[in-house]
Amino acid sequence: MNYFCQSLWAIFVKDIVTELRSKQVLPTMIVLGMLIVYVMRIVCEAPSTSTIVIGPAVLWIAFLFSGLLAQERSMAAEEQENCIAGLLLAPIDPGTIYIAKLFVNVIMLCVFEAVVVPMAFVAFQLSVADRWIQFIIVLLLGNIGISSIGTLFSAMVQLTRGRGALLSILVLVILMPMMIPATFALLALFSAIPIKVEGYGALAFVGSFNSAVGYMTAFDAVFFVAGWLLFGFVIKD
Amino acid sequence: MRRILLLLAFVLLQISTWMALTLGQIAGPPANPDSVVRNILYVHVPSSMCALLCFVVLMVCSIGYLCTNRPTWDLVAAATAEVGTVFATVLNLTGMVFSHAEWGTWWTPSPRLITSAILWFLYIVYLILRANITQSQHRKARICAIFGIIAFLDVPMVYASARFIPDVHRANFSFTSAWQTTAFMLNMAAMVLLAILLTWLKTDILKNKAMLEKESTY
Numbered sequence: 388m389n390y391f392c393q394s395l396w397a398i399f400v401k402d403i404v405t406e407l408r409s410k411q412v413l414p415t416m417i418v419l420g421m422l423i424v425y426v427m428r429i430v431c432e433a434p435s436t437s438t439i440v441i442g443p444a445v446l447w448i449a450f451l452f453s454g455l456l457a458q459e460r461s462m463a464a465e466e467q468e469n470c471i472a473g474l475l476l477a478p479i480d481p482g483t484i485y486i487a488k489l490f491v492n493v494i495m496l497c498v499f500e501a502v503v504v505p506m507a508f509v510a511f512q513l514s515v516a517d518r519w520i521q522f523i524i525v526l527l528l529g530n531i532g533i534s535s536i537g538t539l540f541s542a543m544v545q546l547t548r549g550r551g552a553l554l555s556i557l558v559l560v561i562l563m564p565m566m567i568p569a570t571f572a573l574l575a576l577f578s579a580i581p582i583k584v585e586g587y588g589a590l591a592f593v594g595s596f597n598s599a600v601g602y603m604t605a606f607d608a609v610f611f612v613a614g615w616l617l618f619g620f621v622i623k624d
Numbered sequence: 625m626r627r628i629l630l631l632l633a634f635v636l637l638q639i640s641t642w643m644a645l646t647l648g649q650i651a652g653p654p655a656n657p658d659s660v661v662r663n664i665l666y667v668h669v670p671s672s673m674c675a676l677l678c679f680v681v682l683m684v685c686s687i688g689y690l691c692t693n694r695p696t697w698d699l700v701a702a703a704t705a706e707v708g709t710v711f712a713t714v715l716n717l718t719g720m721v722f723s724h725a726e727w728g729t730w731w732t733p734s735p736r737l738i739t740s741a742i743l744w745f746l747y748i749v750y751l752i753l754r755a756n757i758t759q760s761q762h763r764k765a766r767i768c769a770i771f772g773i774i775a776f777l778d779v780p781m782v783y784a785s786a787r788f789i790p791d792v793h794r795a796n797f798s799f800t801s802a803w804q805t806t807a808f809m810l811n812m813a814a815m816v817l818l819a820i821l822l823t824w825l826k827t828d829i830l831k832n833k834a835m836l837e838k839e840s841t842y
Contacts, residue, residue: 536774539770539774540771543767543770543771547756547757547758547759548756548757548758549756553752553753553756556749556752557749557753557771560742560745560746560749560775561746561774561775561778563742563745563778564739564742564778567738609777610774610777613773613774613777617770617773617774620690620766620769620770621766621767621770
């Protein structure tokens with residue numbers, strides 16, 4: 388267990404230090420996120436009531452696409468200088484490499500959100516009132532889901548034709564079901580819909596804010612365990 | 625053997641279609657009782673069953689490949705994905721026709737329609753992934769197997785949403801006559817047989833293609 392923690396910490400620090408020195412990914416992510424938010428705000432010239440409905444969708448689109456940038460780079464950097472060979476030669480379990488990369492991607496998304504979310508709040512006149520903790524939990528669950536699939540798939544698509552484009556369709560198609568409860572949760576937090584929705588349709592499918600959080604946790608757990616177990620098959624050759 | 629089964633599937637399809645349009649015809653919507661549009665159910669439901677069945681086989685073959693590294697598993701998985709795409713396309717198209725006739729709209733974001741669309745997207749993305757991996761056959765097979773397993777984790781949602789969640793889409797349909805049940809069962813048998821035969825044929829084609837590629841490299 389101690390060895391696992393040491394290896395995890397070593398890879399985690401390596402990736403964070405590399406990013407801090409090169410400043411390759413985070414600035415690009417933040418600028419992309421800001422652009423998505425502002426372009427959407429400009430094209431949504433609608434009365435202020437509907438901005439609360441569009442806001443959550445714009446936030447998730449920004450998180451998804453900027454997250455893809457971070458995930459794509461996290462494995463591409465390893466492949467470019469053939470650093471992956473060094474990682475594989477080290478006596479580390481592939482699952483540990485996966486968890487370390489996942490942590491880095493989650494941290495990157497959190498830093499990105501710390502800049503982009505306040506901007507979206509201003510642009511779309513959003514407010515969560517006193518539900519900040521629930522808001523942070525929802526974002527964190529979203530980040531874990533996006534990163535667990537993105538980290539696994541970014542390793543998969545290395546050395547394929549059209550790497551970036553392929554990664555985006557793979558991640559988006561798998562995360563599509565998770566985006567339904569994720570959007571529900573943000574809509575409920577911004578008071579665009581009631582905490583409980585009954586009847587027919589995609590929102591009633593989720594039901595309530597609590598079940599939306601439950602669905603997201605279940606998706607995260609399934610994707611994380613699957614990624615952790617399958618990562619070894621992806622990188623070994 | 626395969627020709628006989630193909631003939632049997634064809635005959636079964638003919639009989640069940642004839643039965644569905646004559647003896648077992650389902651009455652149309654209340655606004656237009658003479659319409660035959662509800663008979664699309666005889667194709668729609670078996671297609672959904674076949675599309676899901678293909679995904680189960682795809683997942684089993686993916687696990688089989690990761691455990692044994694035998695190329696046959698990968699070839700069957702690739703064949704099932706292509707056949708599954710056909711059935712998922714039929715499922716969504718017939719669903720759209722039925723939806724337009726029944727509710728006046730081609731598509732609505734109801735849970736079952738969303739999940740059926742997701743199922744179709746998963747198949748298409750799997751095929752795109754296969755086409756884009758230019759590395760060794762072994763790595764290609766391994767990566768596709770991993771995607772097949774992860775994609776299957778999304779599929780239980782399709783089934784669960786069709787059974788347990790309130791929706792404009794019906795969870796089940798009760799037939800009013802024995803002819804309707806017979807026609808439905810015959811159609812279901814014919815479609816499943818067709819799915820098996822198409823997978824079998826496609827697997828053989830892929831096997832021959834792999835052999836030819838191997839020979840041409842020498």
